[in-house]
Amino acid sequence: MVHQIVKKWGPHVQEAYRADINEWARQMGPVFAQSPMDALQRAADARGFEAMNDALLGKAGAASAARAPVTPTAIGSPTTDLTFVPIPPCRILDTRLSGGAIAANSVRDFDVTSVADYSFQGGASGNCNGAGAAGSFYAAVINFTVVTPSTAGYITAYPLQTPRPVAATVNYSGGDISGNLAVVALEMGAAVNEMSVYSYADTHLVADLVGYYIAPTPTALQCQTVQTISTMNGSSTFTGTSPACPAGYTKTGGYCQAAAAAGRVVASYPNGLLHQCLFANEGPTAMLVTVYAECCRVPGR
Incomplete structure (x- = not known):
């Protein structure tokens, strides 16, 4: 299935981002490894590059879940739980x-x-x-x-x-x-x-x-952001990974940033306790790219 995806979308990556197909496939390895078979099938059958990315990152499944009826579970009441x-x-x-x-x-x-x-x-x-x-x-x-x-x-x-x-x-x-x-x-x-x-x-x-x-008073989370700054060569793609959260903190999100206008974020996705980003440099000059992870904890814990 992975071979089908690389064969189908490799030429697009090579043409749109001037990236080597083999290098792109290698950098996408962690994403392929974590994707279930149904996600790989949707990615292989996708008619557009963004739809292929959405399938691998689980966005299609999340959208379906968002449309499904949700039955909330009461875990407490601020008016009766003191x-x-x-x-x-x-x-x-x-x-x-x-x-x-x-x-x-x-x-x-x-x-x-x-x-x-x-x-x-x-x-x-x-x-x-x-x-x-x-x-x-x-x-x-x-x-x-x-x-x-x-x-x-x-x-x-x-x-x-x-x-x-x-x-x-x-x-x-x-x-x-x-x-x-x-x-x-x-x-x-x-x-x-x-x-x-x-x-x-x-x-x-x-x-x-x-x-x-x-009456209970809501306790705000204590949050901090950690980051990894890397250099991406010109006319290439690059997969960056955030550092792990400090002890006692849990990763709640993440995002990506390229230092120059020619830098493009192709994909941003969680990878276990870390956050990863796939960048593409559409210019000939090297640039800095940053991967952030947002880390939070309940105060006092």
Whole structure:
């Protein structure tokens, strides 16, 4: 099949690019070697030189795939899949220092997000390791401690202005000091407070924030371009190959460039971890040609 292609298109290469047929066939060797039989057949049957190149480079197959119906696969949602941000434990409220005990069978509202200083509700005098400066977040991970309740009962923490769930965040006995770690969804509207706490009995309450769930932020790729510069003789063809990507980076693309107007890029194609380009020099003077590979990675990996 390769013989048929070279026999059919060699004279065209010789006439159009003034290249030696045998040299062109040798330089095209890597392309022929990686092409499946159906691609070689399409190249041999092609009626034009560009169609022959497209067949060898897989463009025809890619075009067919682009026309086929595509069923996307959901791998995540930026509105429902959240990012957990842990922080060193930080006190956001203490009713012993501010507000007094929560009365029996009553609800008190608390501010959790967008807080520069939590001391107004008995918490830390700061934004709790950046949590208060993170803007609104969907849920908080809080260690609740009930201090000396008047009788046995429970507290329930839940989003502000929503129906109180039939569930307990901390169960306690009279005079007890009881704690529990809980994930509490928060109100995301314009209200000053985001969390409500119901208590069955009179009790003091302490709450320490240890983390929060916030909408994920897309992470931009870190990319760089590597290149190989070579000299192509006059009135000849040349196959250039890019260098490999640095360790930790993956090749995401590549392209070619000839330094003079007489230089022509005949083909540009991936070759495993490298990028290759077939050049033709249509002038008598040697020129520089460059093959680039674009390399990217996810930051921190």
